[in-house]
Amino acid sequence: MPDIRTLDQLQDALDSEMGWRVKEIGAFRVASKGGSPEKKFFIRAGVTLVYAHWEGFIKASSEQYLNFVHHRGHTYRELKSCFAVFGLKGKLQMLSDSRKAGPNIKAFDFILSELGEPAHMQMSSAINTESNLTSKVFTNIATSLDIDIEQYSTKFNLIDESLVNRRNKVAHGEYMDLASKEFGELVDEVLQLMRDYKTDLLNAASTEGYKRVTPILN
Structure with a gap:
């Protein structure tokens, strides 16, 4: 992934990521409106495609935003905890897993010593969709980037039942009868x-929502 250092570069990356997906989904939507019997095939395939783009976009756009945060050059101490975790996860995992005092002390000392260093995000495995981007998995990803999920909560049933469950049925070879109108919706x-997620990422980037709020001392 190319380095994303500026807000304009993030905007371009997200626009590009969204653009080709909209075009591909649109082709299947047009095909699903036809009058031929084959439209049912396009609808079944379309459900799988729409899910693939849902999962793919959330993962790719989240990684692009994390790439942007990484290249802002902030220290771990300057970032909100959820972002610092991406760089210190290995040591935090050691604290969680180890029952021995020695390794725990070394891990904790390492974390303390690194807080003033430039943050390095481990992006290769940072965003995990678990190949099944349900509302629960989406919530975990959004929360890890400090994105408010309140506006999405009314769509959780849509994500889980109308999208993920239908996609799973198609993927497992089960019969599914979905009308063209329902597919369009x-x-x-x-x-x-x-689009909402893309907007939230851009807003967070432009307002520096990734930075820790420093208390004002009187």
Whole structure:
């Protein structure tokens, strides 16, 4: 992934990530409106495709935002805890797993000594969709980036039942009868979720929502 150092670069990356996905989904939506019997095949395939783009966009856009935060050059201490965790996760894991005092003390001392150093995000495995981007997994990803999930909560049933569950049925070879109108509504809803997430990431970047709020001392 190319370095993303500026807000304009993040905007371009997210626009590009969204653009090709909208175009591909749109092609299946057009095909699903036809009058031929084959439209049912496009709808079944379309459900799988819409899910793939939902998962792919959330993962890619989250990584792009994390890439942006990484290249801002802030120290761990300057970042909110959820971002510092991406760089210190290995040592935090050691504190969680080890029952021996020696390794725990070394791990904790390391974390303390690193707080003033430039943050290095371990992006290769930072965003995990678990190949099943349910509302629960999405919430975990959004929370890890300090994105408020309140506005998405009304769509959790849509994500879990209308999208993920239907995709799983198609993937497992089960029969699913979905009308063209319903498929179109699903497309609209999922694309809006993706657009909302993109907007939230850009807003967080522009307002420096990744930075820790420093208390004002009197």
